[in-house]
Amino acid sequence: MNKNLCFLFIQITMLIGVNGQTLSKETVVMETTMGTMKIKLYEETPLHKANFLKLINENSYDSVLFHRVINEFMIQAGDPLSKRAKSGDSLGHGDLKYTVPAEFSPNLIHTKGKLAAARESDVINPKFESSAIQFYIVMGRVRTLEDLKKYEDRINTTYKTNCAQQFIKSPEGLELKRKYNGFKMAQKNDSAELVNQLIQQKIKELQEQKPPYKFNETQTKAYTTVGGTPHLDGTYTVFGEVIEGLSCIDKIAAVKTDSRNRPINDIRIKRVFIE
Numbered sequence: 001m002n003k004n005l006c007f008l009f010i011q012i013t014m015l016i017g018v019n020g021q022t023l024s025k026e027t028v029v030m031e032t033t034m035g036t037m038k039i040k041l042y043e044e045t046p047l048h049k050a051n052f053l054k055l056i057n058e059n060s061y062d063s064v065l066f067h068r069v070i071n072e073f074m075i076q077a078g079d080p081l082s083k084r085a086k087s088g089d090s091l092g093h094g095d096l097k098y099t100v101p102a103e104f105s106p107n108l109i110h111t112k113g114k115l116a117a118a119r120e121s122d123v124i125n126p127k128f129e130s131s132a133i134q135f136y137i138v139m140g141r142v143r144t145l146e147d148l149k150k151y152e153d154r155i156n157t158t159y160k161t162n163c164a165q166q167f168i169k170s171p172e173g174l175e176l177k178r179k180y181n182g183f184k185m186a187q188k189n190d191s192a193e194l195v196n197q198l199i200q201q202k203i204k205e206l207q208e209q210k211p212p213y214k215f216n217e218t219q220t221k222a223y224t225t226v227g228g229t230p231h232l233d234g235t236y237t238v239f240g241e242v243i244e245g246l247s248c249i250d251k252i253a254a255v256k257t258d259s260r261n262r263p264i265n266d267i268r269i270k271r272v273f274i275e
Helices: 003-014 046-057 080-084 145-169 171-185 189-207 217-225 246-253
Strands: 023-032 035-042 066-070 074-077 114-117 135-138 238-244 269-274
Touching: 023 046, 023 238, 035 046, 035 246, 046 238, 046 269, 066 246, 074 246, 145 171, 145 189, 145 217, 171 189, 238 246
Parallel strands: none
Antiparallel strands: 023 035, 023 269, 035 238, 066 074, 074 135, 114 135, 114 238
């Protein structure tokens, strides 16, 4: 092969992520008290990429702790309150005064080493918007086909529940709920049941706007070989991947933690910078 073509091929390969994502030209270096990781961000998640780089340039991650660590699941950091936290303090509540809109893609999946944004729970965050500053890095484990089927069911159940909550909180849902309660108080049970049937039909129509979730061939292969946390796909934004230092994730994930999953001995991000 021509040397120039070979060099070009290598450059192109370096810009493509594990599942075909376009990697950023920037390389993020994260130095921790348990090792160093190098991270590439994704061009497919421009809002998260821009926000993460901004925070790095503002030194927002320097000195924060990995405050939530669950072996074979993930390691989480970014709480600004953790910089000066005392031993035993409850962490994970610190954030900034904004969120980042979700950026989902079938190719952005939770395999080992992926960088993703933490967020508030589904109940108070139905649009799955990301925390402005807290993130996690996936560890996970290798899954079986039976595992993936269970996760598909879990994802679909969560989706249906969210649809129901979304409708009930909508103006139409609140009005129908008011009518239902009024009929029940008046002991007009037949009328109440008709309203309830209408509510259920509206919820079903909302649920059927999206086909049931199913892992595609790429996801299935990745989770049954590399491993990860498949049940988070499509609900938490993945916006980068560790390209060097995967062993650092294993070291951090293996430490002893308390009942709130905070490491007994602090694990600190010393600094984060753009190489």
